[in-house]
Amino acid sequence: MTGPVRRARLAMVLTSSLTSLLLLPPAPAEAASAAGLTISVPSGPVDLGSRGPGGGTITHSLGSVTVTTSTVLSQDAGWVATVSATSFKTGGGTSPETVPASSIAYMSGPGVPIGLVGTCTAGQPSSPVSLASAVTAFSCTGTAVAGTSLTWNPQITITVGASNVAGKYTGTITHSVV
Numbered sequence: 001m002t003g004p005v006r007r008a009r010l011a012m013v014l015t016s017s018l019t020s021l022l023l024l025p026p027a028p029a030e031a032a033s034a035a036g037l038t039i040s041v042p043s044g045p046v047d048l049g050s051r052g053p054g055g056g057t058i059t060h061s062l063g064s065v066t067v068t069t070s071t072v073l074s075q076d077a078g079w080v081a082t083v084s085a086t087s088f089k090t091g092g093g094t095s096p097e098t099v100p101a102s103s104i105a106y107m108s109g110p111g112v113p114i115g116l117v118g119t120c121t122a123g124q125p126s127s128p129v130s131l132a133s134a135v136t137a138f139s140c141t142g143t144a145v146a147g148t149s150l151t152w153n154p155q156i157t158i159t160v161g162a163s164n165v166a167g168k169y170t171g172t173i174t175h176s177v178v
Contacts, residue, residue: 037079038068039177055162062156065137067177068149080139081177083108083154085131090167097165102132104173105157111138111150118142120150128157137175 042063051058067081083106088099105128111120123129123136140150156173 036070037177038070039081039175040066040068041175051160053166055160055164057157057159059155059157062154062173064151064153065175066149066151067138069146078141079177081137081175082134083131083137083173083175084134085173086171088158088169088171090165090169096163097167099158099160099164099169099171102130103159103161104131105129105159106131106135106137107155108137108152109155111152113148113150115145115148116140116142116150122152128155131173
């Protein structure tokens with residue numbers, strides 16, 4: 001499927017000391033159409049837990065991500081949703097003030113289709129993968145009409161280094177669909 005890419009972004013905040021992760025509303029949420037598709041991500045703050053000093057992991061659900069067919073005509077429902085992340089930084093972004101994208105892992109888990117006639121496959125149904133580079137979150141093939149959708153609630157795991165300093169870390173996780 002060709003055409004514009006539809007993206008939705010989440011700004012994220014990671015604080016350390018009691019390290020906690022918080023999703024902030026998209027600022028702004030990119031949402032350009034991709035051949036009759038829309039993608040949506042959580043729009044409000046989401047507390048992703050906390051972590052004490054000394055490093056370790058934070059794991060929490062990201063919130064519902066939904067790809068919806070917006071065209072009224074029956075169409076090929078073949079699409080691929082990808083996800084990527086930036087590094088999370090605080091202060092001046094020095095090494096101890098940075099959690100690299102390679103330390104952020106994503107697991108799409110199962111999806112819930114509504115009205116899709118075809119097959120949808122999770123990129124990571126049961127094991128998280130690093131977001132050091134973009135990965136496939138979900139892909140679908142088949143037929144769709146207006147209002148058909150697929151929703152999933154991905155799990156994010158952040159590995160905070162023992163040398164990371166306390167602070168408010170910000171970064172972005174981006175979902176795109178083509």
